[in-house]
Amino acid sequence: MKSSLKMLALLLLAAGAVGYLMGVRLDEERRGRVMKLLSEAREMPFRVFV
Amino acid sequence: MARTDYDVVIIGSGVGGLTCASLLSKEGLRVLVLEQSHRIGGCCSNYDHEGFKPDVGAVFVIGHEMYYKLFELLGLRLEDYLEYRLIDPVYDTILDDGTRVLLPRDVDEMAEVVGSISPADVEGYYSYCADMQKIFDVYRAALDVPMPSLAEVSRPAYLGKVAARREQLPAFPVNAWLATRTLDRVVNRYFSDDRIRLMFGWENLYAALPAHRCTGLLSNVTYMGRMGYYYPKGGMISIPKALRRIMERFGGEIRFSTPVEKILVRNGRAEGVRLADGTEISAGAVISNAHSRTTYLDLVGEQHLPYAVRRAVKNQPCSIPAPTFYMGLKQKMDSVRAHFTVLLTERHKFDNVWYEYYDKGLLYRPDDAAFLVSCASHDDPDLAPAGKQVLSVIYIAPYRLKYHRWDDIADEWAWECISSLDRRAFPGLCENVDWMDSVTPVELERRLRLPEGAFFGLEMSGGNMGPFRPNYRSRCVKGLYLTGQCTNPGGGVPLVMLSGIAASSMLVNDLAAGQT
Structure with a gap:
């Protein structure tokens, strides 16, 4: 159990690092698009209450 | 239940509000429509300056089958209230390289136009037509x-x-394919020439989104041009006027120049409205045709909203504005060859408008700008004084400017654009202008009470549609209903009619169940 949790944490860390590196490499325009999509995804759950 | 002044009070006389008003009056309910301005129609209206009557907002009728469905529900004949004319040719299109073509309505004639620009795209065009059909x-x-x-x-x-x-x-495979792609990808699949791609891809602006964020389902809007765009006699304002006549025939009332200050909410329930002069009007239910942000934050008030609703309403992105300048011309111009003239730029520049200018709050050079020019008097000469002409020029510009204030530059900017139109499409235009009115995004906000001048209400992207768009029946204030472009399915006259039908239907069911 403990080792699988460790593995999961490691995987998440690696995914985060890969995502960060990919994000850093994006040009400004693409980064802007990704940021907008992420902020939209964050707000969407609230919209169902209106 | 306590006796109220009206069964239903409707805030705003836009198409959504009047659709509700006519349907609910027909159901025998006591209906009152409150309009803040002296004009009817909201975003489907017109101005009248010494006989020049340009449309405000909606400029043509598309999907007019929906109009027939509304009249079917009302038990009336559409022909008794509205008279349409077919717009053909659909557009006079001017491309960046100087190519100028009239786009006909007929599918085969259109194929000839496509072939004259890019012979290799004729096959793709027919394949596109077959799928869209x-x-x-x-x-x-x-x-x-x-x-x-x-x-x-x-x-x-x-x-x-x-x-x-x-x-x-x-149609399921085509629909599924379109729904999972953006408009630019769809258009790119059918066509190879950038000029043709642009001709079939710019109408996403009617949904107020750039092609790369717009659903591929919208690619059938261009095809619907082949099925027919129509224009009502008397201009687009004839539509709300017809709905008003129907509402009054069934006993509904309307008051102009009567702004609503607050929706009266007690114990989580809408019980009427308070007008700007302090008068209170009680009602069994309130329908708001205003923008969702205005409805919830200004009219209901933040104190009545739970955190999630406050946050959602504040952060939900508005659609792009549709700033317009209106012109009355001293005499008719032969260079205005169709009801609509579209000036497009080179495709890369057109796409760049969003990143390089719109998102950064900048204004582009007018010579690099795309314009939609609508000549209301082309199909109805009564909309301009005898021998004269009226034009509306719609363009893309952000609400917030980084280096300017709209009020400072409104006229200067409009005249720069008019000079560009003079050079690119209508020689002699500058000297021919008799009257000009520049309606910037900020002015739109003031005149129509539209937050950020958002002509299509809320953005029509995936995250703002379906369950993520404000509900017809408010989920946080009982007895409050919403209609108009901020609800599903979104902006555009037939869609707003659909929204009015849905909101009215829910209200009638709630009344029958004693839930409001």
Whole structure:
């Protein structure tokens, strides 16, 4: 159990690092698009209450 | 239940509000419409400056089958209230390289135009038409289902009947393909020439989104031009005027220059409205045709909203504004060859408008700008004084400017654009202008009470549609209903009519169930 949790944490860390590196490499325009999509995804759950 | 002044008070006389007003009056309810300005129609209206009558907002009728469905529900004949004319040619299109073509309505004639620009794209054009026709057939088949009573329209039994039509099957693969792609990818698949791609891809602006964020389903808007764009006699304002006549025929009332200050909410329930002069009007239910942000934050008030609703309403992105300048011309110009003239730029520049200018709050050079020029008097000469002409020029510009204030530059900017139109499309235009009115995004906000001048209400992207768009029946204030472009399915006259029908149907069902 403990080792699988460790593995999961490691995987998440690696995914985060890969995502960060990919994000850093994006040009400004693409980064802007990704940021907008992420902020939209964050707000969407609230919209169902209106 | 305590006796109220009215059964339903409707805030705003836009198409959504008047659709509700006419349907609910017909149901025998006591209906009052409150309009803040002296004009009817909201975003489907017109101005009248010494006989020049340009349209405000909506500029043509598309999907007019929806209008027939509304009249079917009302038990009336559309022909007794509205007279349409077919717009043909659909557009006079001017491309960046100087190519100028009239786009006809007929599919085969259009193929010739495509062939004259890019012979290799004719085959793609026919393939595009075949696919779009499948979708159009579904739309037509859905509308062939007879309208039930108003109460039944929003019930699952009727919706299921419409959704389960056999005609859906052949179009399902195309629909699924379109729904999972953006408009630019769809257009790129059918066409190879950038000029043709732009001609078939710019109408996403009617949904107020750039092609790369717009659903591929919108690619059938261009095809609908082949099925017919129409223009009502008397201008677009004839539509709200017709709805007003119907409402009054059934006993509904309307008051102009009567702004609503607050929706009266007690114990989580809308019980009427307070006008700007302090008068309170009680009602069994309130329908708001205003922008959702105005409805919830200004009219209801933040103190009545839970955190999630406050946050959602504040952060939900508005659509782009549709700033326009209106011109009355001293005399008719032969260079205005169609009801609509579209000036497009080179495709890369057109796409760049969003990143390089719009998102950064900058204004582009007018010579690099795309314009939609609508000549209302082309199909109805009565909309301009004898021998004269009226033009509306719609363009893309952000609400917030980084280096300027709109009020400081409104006229200067409009004249720069007019000079560009003079050079690119209408020689002699500058000297021919008799009257000009520059309506910037900020001015739109003031005149129509539209937050950020958002002509299409809320953005029509995936994250703002379906369950993520404000509900017809408010989820946090009982007895409050919303209609208009901020609700599903979004902006555009027929869609707003659909929203009015849905909101009215829900209200009638709630009244019958004693829930409001």
